[in-house]
Amino acid sequence: MAGVAGQPIVHSLSPLIHTAWIAAAGLDADYRAFGPEDAAAFADLVAAGRQGELRGLNVTAPFKEQALALADQAGPAARTSGSANLLLFEAGRVRAESTDGAGLMTALAEQALGLDVRGQAVVVLGAGGAARAAVAVLIDAGAEVGVVNRTRARAEALAAALGATVADADGLDRAVLVVNALSVAPDIDLSRLRDDVVLMDMTYRPLTTAFLAAGRQRGMTTVDGLAMLIGQARPSFRALFGRDAPDVDVRTAALAALGETS
Template sequence: MNNPYAEVIGDPIAQSKSPLIHRFWLDALGIAGDYRKTRVEPAGLAGFFADRAADPEWRGCNVTVPHKIAALDHIDDRGDVRTSIGAINTVFRAEDGTLVGTNTDAAGFYVPLDGLDLAGKPVTVVGAGGAARAILFALTRMEVGPVTILARNPLKGAALLAAFGLKGRALPIGPAAPPSALLVNASSLGMIGQPPLDLDLGALPDDAVVYDIVYAPLETPLLAAARARELDTIDGLEMLVGQAAVAFEIFFGAAPPRDRDDELRALLLA
């Protein structure tokens, strides 16, 4: 291959920082290749995968809102991600040319929580879409306590709890967050162009952690409110870079230089 490339697809996609991350790693490792961002509307998803399947230079793509669930209908699910997580965020070309889906979001979400003991402790997750599925999958592995899902459609949230075998409850997104050791925004609320996630954090204990997967803007209203309360916070770049690292190795066959994360983060914040 002369010009191998990967990309990220979504709608919208202009806000994506994934090309900055992957190009930084490609340059750092001296790998000839590229990583792009491509807007794909829902109606064009099947055509997109058909076109890319015929392009020998294409290594794969990351998948973001709103395609993480719908993309499952257009790829080979060899790892049975549909059953385990129910959403994909990465598609790659296998050696036999087949387009295969996987999910690196769960691993990316978990990395900044490694070492935090959440066993048996209450957790709140905002959102019930593809990202929430990966996060709930990771939470089951962490043996957390009861999970409250705050969702615009509580019935969808309740179905997710049942699907992952988690005890808890599903509620509409209200004015206040329930007491939780960990609060995660897994929705698009707070993203540029979307309504803010305006939650009263008064019920959270002083040692609670607030984790917002939105990264555009990086300082979301939710994180600003958490910092005003001097709570520990995790911003969206943590999960973004973590999931990208797994995908990069899948696409380009080399581990990214994570010892340069500080340099990468400065680039992303510039």
């Protein structure tokens, strides 16, 4: 038994993706959605995992930072980003991992061919758990990362913790990549951006967000959140079930669930 925990969780595509892989691999396993109402309920779910009721949990908003705090040990990506999107339970202990960064880089490789962030300005919008993972992996890839957030103090705290900067208008002007890690459409002037900038949105409902649609109208390259979701799910599946995800077309099934065709 494994699953994904978040709030809200009803629209998560993670169960669809993992269930398809479980079926293709012929595993005797189950992967389902859990919707703890609050931090206390999430802690109870983790406690159930400690007791052997779960093999592991993917974790989404708003519990990623709490997930790391509840763990007994953490992998390098989780420690660096200060959040976890994967908890693994074994012999009463909890290990935290983060596959969000790997998912982001996989999505960029698939949908932004030729993008090289090394030595380049990159801007991440947001300061939550997903934003932290994005900042961490992009810094590791050699990018000069700036953070923009509605609450400047949170952006400053994230930047100080991970070695980024707080981005200003000049940072947006120079960026080769802008990643939206907010749950809402960002309020930025796309006319200030480079013509060859890549726009990425971690949200996949809708697949083409207003942010991405505006970028496409300007001829900009865009990367959708579904590519990142599938990208982070693959290493999660390996960690949860001890084998690589089968080579089956889960994106088409996910697009159908979203009512999208491409």
